[in-house]
Amino acid sequence: MDSLLDFSGKVALITGAASGFGALLAKGLHERGAKLVLGDINIAGLEEASAAYGDDAVLLRIDVSKEEDCQALVQAAADKFGRLDIAVNNAGVGHEMLATHEQTGDIFDRQYEVNLKSVMLGMKHQIPNMLKDGGAILNVSSMAGIGGAPKLGPYAAVKHGVIGLTKTAAVEYAAKNVRVNAICPFFSPTNIGAGMLKEDGVEDMLVRGCPMRRYGTVQEMVNAMMLILSPGNSYMTGQAIAVDGAVSAI
Ligand SMILES: NC(=O)c1ccc[n+]([C@@H]2O[C@H](COP(=O)([O-])OP(=O)(O)OC[C@H]3O[C@@H](n4cnc5c(N)ncnc54)[C@H](O)[C@@H]3O)[C@@H](O)[C@H]2O)c1
Structure with a gap:
């Protein structure tokens, strides 16, 4: 295995791991050697998605908006x-x-509770466990965290906030080798955006608005997540990385 994507011996915690990006990222990291600590509010979905990991994973029903649950996962x-x-x-x-x-x-x-406060509470409990040996945190923001997102004002507001928390923690813990980055995906077909695609003209707007003339697959987003988290990517921290088929480059 290319050492850039070798996660052997690493322990990776992922919230929202029952579906979408979280579930596929768990699979990708496990295939590359990581042990998993997975949390989701949908425990039945998490157990189904994680059945193959056996003793390599611990699964917890958590609500990320609750501090005690963020702490319990850590x-x-x-x-x-x-x-x-x-x-x-x-x-x-x-x-x-x-x-x-x-x-x-x-x-x-x-x-605010689920998409922003959760990130602060998560990092609050994750970081102390990384101060000895270093670590990598990835917060999932969005293209709605970089620019406006029509009809998604509250979502855009909190995803901007995720980037603020990310940059602040990156600066605070850089000297301890705790890297903190955010990823800003453009639209990708998971459960969260299924309702959006039912709105008149939205799919057409998303595709036409993207220079690649398509949205990204879930696997493409997860591949970018693994590259950001790679132990070999040791000097990248404090970044909000758009994965967007050049939407943000226009
Ligand atoms: N798919 C996209 O187009 C897209 C684009 C940009 C950003 N994102 C972000 O990616 C992240 C993952 O979303 P996804 O696209 O995989 O969607 P998804 O709906 O498939 O996955 C979200 C997961 O989070 C879990 N969850 C929801 N509330 C929770 C809570 N309170 N506590 C614990 N778990 C909870 C859900 O049960 C689900 O398993 C989200 O933060 C989303 O905002 C998605």
């Missing part, structure tokens, strides 16, 4: 494997597409 890594090398704060939820004048406080509050 504790599970310590109890089962005695270390934590990688943490991917990936769990997230979307919301109904509504223009700004139609938005509600409840939608915003849920976005």
Whole structure:
């Protein structure tokens, strides 16, 4: 195996690992030697997606908006494997597409709890376990974290916030060799965006708006995640990396 993608001996924690990016990333890291600590609010889905890992994985039902659950997932890594090398704060939820004048406080509050506060709480408990040997954290933001996202104002607001948390932690822990990056995927067909595709004209807008004239596959996003997390990628930290078929280059 190319040493750039060799995760042997690494322990990787992933939130939102029952489906989409999280589930495929777990598979990719496991194939490359990592042990897994996986959390999701959908425990039945997580157990189904993770059936093949056997003793190489610990699975927990967690709600990432709850501090005790974020802490419990980290504790599970310590109890089962005695270390934590990688943490991917990936769990997230979307919301109904509504223009700004139609938005509600409840939608915003849920976005804040699940998509932003979770990242702060996650890193709070993950980082102390990485201070001795270093580590890599990847926070899943979005292209909606870099620019405006029509009818997704609350989602865009909190995904911008994820980048703020990422850059701040990267600076704080760089000298301890804890790398902290964010990934900003353009649209990719997972459960979270399924509702968007049902909206009139949205799929056409996404494809036409992308210089590659297509959206990315889930595997392409996960490949980029593994490259960012690679132990060989040891000088990249504090970045918000767009994986977007050149959308952000326009
Ligand atoms: N798919 C895209 O187009 C896209 C683009 C940019 C960013 N993202 C981001 O990627 C991340 C992963 O999403 P996905 O596309 O794989 O969608 P997905 O819906 O397939 O996966 C999200 C996972 O998070 C879990 N989850 C939701 N709320 C949770 C909670 N409170 N606690 C624990 N787990 C919870 C879900 O059960 C699910 O397994 C999200 O943060 C999302 O915002 C997705």
